[in-house]
Amino acid sequence: MAKYNTLLYYCYTTIADAEQYAADHLQFCKQLGLTGRIIVAGEGLNGTVSGTVEACQAYMDAIKADSRFDSLEFKIDEVDEPSFVKMHVRYKSEIVHSGLRDPHIINPQQKTGKHLEPVEFMEMKDRDDVVILDVRSNYEHSLGKFKNAVTLDIDNFRDFPAMINELAQYKDKKILTYCTGGIKCEKASALLLHEGFTDVYQLHGGIIKYGKEAGGKDFEGKCYVFDNRLSVDVNSVNPEVISKCYNCGAITDKMINCANPECNEHFTQCDACGTKMEGCCSDACMSHPRKRTYDGTGYYVKVPQPVNTKKTKLQPATEI
Structure with a gap:
């Protein structure tokens, strides 16, 4: 035990x-x-x-x-x-940063999508009139996602509201939203309803509960988590690794933080590249004077850092 x-x-x-x-x-x-x-x-x-x-x-x-x-x-x-x-x-002003602070428009205590228990979600997700919507950020769904899910090119959940127009094509479908533990879906589903989507659902308890109660069936890859584990296994039924090494393209499910604290990018990196790049995402980060010592985990205790001026595709996690 x-x-x-x-x-x-x-x-x-x-x-x-x-x-x-x-x-x-x-x-x-x-x-x-x-x-x-x-x-x-x-x-x-x-x-x-x-x-x-x-x-x-x-x-x-x-x-x-x-x-x-x-x-x-x-x-x-x-x-x-x-x-x-x-x-x-x-x-903080919100328990998950969305920028949606008007309780008259978005209030999860009053109106959200219909909650689906994991087994209900599993039974419903493959229907022709259903769209599975991942409301998480790039670095999360690049590591793992539901098979055939629609993913969004967003760096943080606060970017979700700006993507509503891109989702308009699915207004005649049943929308099944999901995230890590369920918290983002509360606001995402509420916003979809506010914007005229009429048949909106959310996976109760998120990916984590789905793994525990439905065996994680058809969740491809690993689930990103916001602690020093960085990722956890979900699928015990038909597991598959879908993420690739940021540097060489090899299949890997290991996610790390860049060893350069002023970059701190979250990315997947195989062990070979981790050793070669010393836990960094690029040669520039390898030569940075404040580079942290890579111990093979790619996890570092957060300390205050200068403002990051480097533009990257994948940003470090800031939300639980």
């Missing part, structure tokens, strides 16, 4: 005292010995935390004891070691 758990969760709910709640919540998590990253906003809570099984259970018990989080659902992974190094709790 694993000694540690990693919890993924979110909840859209009103937190009137969100800024103070964030400060108090950080102290509570530290007292439990947890590590992780949590975002608190007036619209709810979004987090991934990791720690001993006992600490994670105490955390879940405390959260569920608060009536504001009655609808919150924890997705639990057993891990060999904590999935973070430090504990961060931050107060």
Whole structure:
């Protein structure tokens, strides 16, 4: 039995005292010995935390004891070691950055797509009148996605609203949205409904829950996660690796951060190129004076960095 758990969760709910709640919540998590990253906003809570099984259970018990989080659902992974190094709790304007802040237009507490349980999603996804829509960013769906899914060329979820016109061709279809844990679909499906799409659904619990309850069938590749694991296996039924090495094009499912902290690009890189390039995406990054030591994992504890002026296709993750 694993000694540690990693919890993924979110909840859209009103937190009137969100800024103070964030400060108090950080102290509570530290007292439990947890590590992780949590975002608190007036619209709810979004987090991934990791720690001993006992600490994670105490955390879940405390959260569920608060009536504001009655609808919150924890997705639990057993891990060999904590999935973070430090504990961060931050107060922000949104629990997932979308730029959609008008509650009269987008409010997941009032209106979203119809929630499909994993088995329902699996049974529905291959119908002729259905379109599967991945609402995640480039670096996520390049690593793994559902077979035949429509993917969007976006660097961050906040770019999603600008893509609505490109999706207009699917207005006569049933739209099945999905993301890692479900949080992005809440706003994505709500926006689609607001823009005139009439038959919109979302995968309840996201890719992670689908892997646990439906065996991950037809999810190709791995699922990107926002902790030091970087990716997790999902498909135990018909797995397939679809991602390629950024440098040589070889098939690989290993995703890393560029060792140059001023680039920090997320990309897939095979072990051979990782050794050759010292964990960097380019020769320019290899020669950077602040290049970090590559230990084979490609994961680095975040520290404050100067503004990145390098234009890259794939940007580092900033959302849970």
